[in-house]
Amino acid sequence: xxxxxxxxxxxxxRFVPPTAMxxxxxxxxxxxxxxxVRMKFMPVPECRNPMGHVQGGFVVAMLxxxxxxxxxxxxxxxxxxxxIELKAxxxxxxxxxxxxxxxxxxxxxxxxxxxxxADLFDEAGKLLARLSTSAVPLPPQGDGPNPNLVxxx
Numbered sequence: 019x020x021x022x023x024x025x026x027x028x029x030x031x032r033f034v035p036p037t038a039m040x041x042x043x044x045x046x047x048x049x050x051x052x053x054x055v056r057m058k059f060m061p062v063p064e065c066r067n068p069m070g071h072v073q074g075g076f077v078v079a080m081l082x083x084x085x086x087x088x089x090x091x092x093x094x095x096x097x098x099x100x101x102i103e104l105k106a107x108x109x110x111x112x113x114x115x116x117x118x119x120x121x122x123x124x125x126x127x128x129x130x131x132x133x134x135x136a137d138l139f140d141e142a143g144k145l146l147a148r149l150s151t152s153a154v155p156l157p158p159q160g161d162g163p164n165p166n167l168v169x170x171x
Contacts, residue, residue: 053092053124081149084122085134
């Protein structure tokens with residue numbers, strides 16, 4: 019039996035990749051039918067660049083997670099979604115110390131390739147960055163729980 023979007027969101031917020039802690043990641047909305055997720059990030063202070071903004075590599079990591087999660091929820095099953103290429107465009111510095119919001123969208127989910135996009139916004143809704151990416155949908159490794167996820171308490 020498939021999980022509802024609310025059940026899926028609770029599970030995905032409970033069992034997280036280690037980077038979720040670093041980036042202060044929380045899924046705030048899932049629309050699995052549309053292949054869309056909305057996420058909130060609050061990166062730790064160590065993610066700041068010398069100018070005091072969130073360093074661009076961490077911005078890309080947030081966007082990559084949002085895009086990947088969109089493909090995962092669109093699939094309706096447990097899959098891996100390793101990135102095979104991506105392009106990021108930066109429109110404004112990502113402020114540090116405040117919540118940032120990402121929207122990930124699965125544009126097309128094929129058997130061999132998935133195409134996704136993600137946008138990062140500040141609290142006021144200003145577009146900070148956009149990512150376009152593709153990945154390979156893969157079945158999970160093993161039958162048990164994913165050993166690369168940690169349980170958030």
